[in-house]
Amino acid sequence: MIMVRKIVFFIFFFYLLVLTQTGFWVHFKMPGIIANFVLLAVIFINIFSSSGQNRILSALIGGFFLDVFSLGNAGFFGFYTLALAGFSLILRIISEKYVRFPVGG
Amino acid sequence: MEDGVYAKMNHMKINSRTKLRQNVKKIIVFSILLIVLFVVLNLTGFSKHVKNFFFLISSPVQKTFWQAGKSVSDFFSGIFEPATCKIELNSLYLEKEELLGRIAALAELAEENETLREALNLELEKEFQMMLVRLTSKDVFHDSILIDKGEREGISSGQPVITGQKVLVGKIGEVYENFSEVILISDKESSFDAKIIESEIYGIIKGEGNFKFYLDLIPKDEEISKGEAVVTSALTGVYPQGLLVGEIETIDKSDANPFQRAGITPFFNIKNLDYLFVITEF
Numbered sequence: 194m195i196m197v198r199k200i201v202f203f204i205f206f207f208y209l210l211v212l213t214q215t216g217f218w219v220h221f222k223m224p225g226i227i228a229n230f231v232l233l234a235v236i237f238i239n240i241f242s243s244s245g246q247n248r249i250l251s252a253l254i255g256g257f258f259l260d261v262f263s264l265g266n267a268g269f270f271g272f273y274t275l276a277l278a279g280f281s282l283i284l285r286i287i288s289e290k291y292v293r294f295p296v297g298g
Numbered sequence: 299m300e301d302g303v304y305a306k307m308n309h310m311k312i313n314s315r316t317k318l319r320q321n322v323k324k325i326i327v328f329s330i331l332l333i334v335l336f337v338v339l340n341l342t343g344f345s346k347h348v349k350n351f352f353f354l355i356s357s358p359v360q361k362t363f364w365q366a367g368k369s370v371s372d373f374f375s376g377i378f379e380p381a382t383c384k385i386e387l388n389s390l391y392l393e394k395e396e397l398l399g400r401i402a403a404l405a406e407l408a409e410e411n412e413t414l415r416e417a418l419n420l421e422l423e424k425e426f427q428m429m430l431v432r433l434t435s436k437d438v439f440h441d442s443i444l445i446d447k448g449e450r451e452g453i454s455s456g457q458p459v460i461t462g463q464k465v466l467v468g469k470i471g472e473v474y475e476n477f478s479e480v481i482l483i484s485d486k487e488s489s490f491d492a493k494i495i496e497s498e499i500y501g502i503i504k505g506e507g508n509f510k511f512y513l514d515l516i517p518k519d520e521e522i523s524k525g526e527a528v529v530t531s532a533l534t535g536v537y538p539q540g541l542l543v544g545e546i547e548t549i550d551k552s553d554a555n556p557f558q559r560a561g562i563t564p565f566f567n568i569k570n571l572d573y574l575f576v577i578t579e580f
Contacts, residue, residue: 212356215435215444216363220371220569229438261352262435264442264472264479270345271336278332282325 199246203254207231211258231255235277239284252281350448350474353434357446357477360435368569426538427579428460429453433571434477441482441507443468445574448476458537458577465565466530466541467574480574483543484511484564491533492543494526500533501560503543509568513546513560520558522549528562538580 210230218228235255239248256274263273339345376383429452431445447453457470459480468482481488488505492513499520501513513528526546532539548561 208356212359213363214438216360217367217370219364219436219438220367221374261349262437263439264437264444269336270340270348271332275332275336278329 196246199250200254203250207234207251207255207258210234210255211262215262229259231259232277235281239281245285248281248285249278252277346472346474350476353444353474353477357434361432364433364435364572368572371569426577428575428577431459431478431574431576433574436568441468441485441488441505441509442471443480443482443568443571445478445480445576446476447576448474448478450475452578453478453576456536458541458580460541460575460577461566461571462573462575463565464541466537466543467566467571469536470576478576482509484509490536491531492528493531494522494528494546496526497522500531503528503562509564511544511562511564512550513562514557516558516560518551518556518558522546522558522560524549538577 214228214230218230221228232255235251238251242248242251253274256277259273259277260270336345339348429447431447431453434444434446436443445459453470453473455470455473459467459469461467466483468480468485468488471479471481473479483490483503483505484507485505486507488503488511490503491500492503493500494513497520499516499522501516503511504514505511516522524546528543528545530537530539530541530543542565544562544564546560547563549558550560551558
């Protein structure tokens with residue numbers, strides 16, 4: 194049940210984010226910066242969330258919406274989904290195997 | 299006592315290894331399934347239907363966001379850039395005066411042309427067949443936009459897209475059932491032939507991305523100046539001739555290059571684009 198809730202939340206969250214990104218934020222030019230909020234959100238969740246479920250779900254759903262709404266010589270449909278899922282897994286492996294947080298004083 | 303603890307620890311280690319192996323297996327199976335799914339979607343062309351479905355359900359919201367973004371950015375640009383506005387206003391006044399002069403000269407020429415046509419009994423050139431479309435959204439990574447007409451309305455890949463003032467915006471790329479992608483002339487993949495109106499110098503327009511493009515392959519001995527307008531030429535037949543492209547902003551004439559190139563400012567502004575025309579026949 195919690196998993197379903199999470200999926201529904203991420204679907205709404207990333208859908209809204211991708212819609213504002215392609216419709217609203219396009220009008221605000223920041224020199225030299227391409228503001229991709231979906232990508233930023235996925236990276237943010239993957240770095241700061243402790244839940245493995247959140248990480249992979251955000252990568253899959255965010256990547257899927259990037260695939261759907263990306264135009265311009267769109268090559269392989271699924272590229273962003275696979276790339277972000279791969280990124281999420283690599284980050285998980287790195288954090289589980291090589292990152293240790295000091296406990297106590 | 300210690301043996302018991304070691305045994306427990308060993309047991310936990312084995313458990314965690316088994317779990318890890320199971321997880322790795324799950325991940326591998328899931329990844330393969332995902333890749334297969336996307337390959338099938340791409341090969342069967344079903345991905346186009348998936349995209350079209352999402353465009354269809356999102357189109358009303360996206361149009362609202364587009365309008366809202368336009369209004370908000372206009373509001374803030376008025377607040378944060380008053381100095382720029384003033385300079386722009388002055389240059390617009392000057393431009394207006396210059397254009398009025400040109401209009402007067404062109405009106406005389408048009409009259410002369412009309413008389414000549416009548417005298418030679420020539421038919422007027424066939425007008426373009428155009429379709430009115432509305433902009434829905436813009437891609438973040440590429441210089442591409444989405445319009446609200448597609449295969450169903452008879453749009454096909456390669457058709458030119460212009461504004462109401464006959465300013466070239468780009469050409470149709472991927473066509474979906476109800477929507478089409480427009481590759482802007484500033485896209486990195488875009489290139490076509492064009493000429494400078496006043497001096498009749500031909501060159502190739504190449505996109506740089508981020509709404510920037512330049513006119514390349516201009517012979518070095520030709521004199522070009524800033525502010526000159528560039529239009530499409532009909533050499534390669536990609537676009538009909540005479541569509542406005544932009545005006546020269548910078549000139550790059552270095553000894554290292556055999557040709558000179560000119561940075562072009564587009565005549566269109568993405569913020570002001572709302573309705574566009576697709577030339578279905580030319």
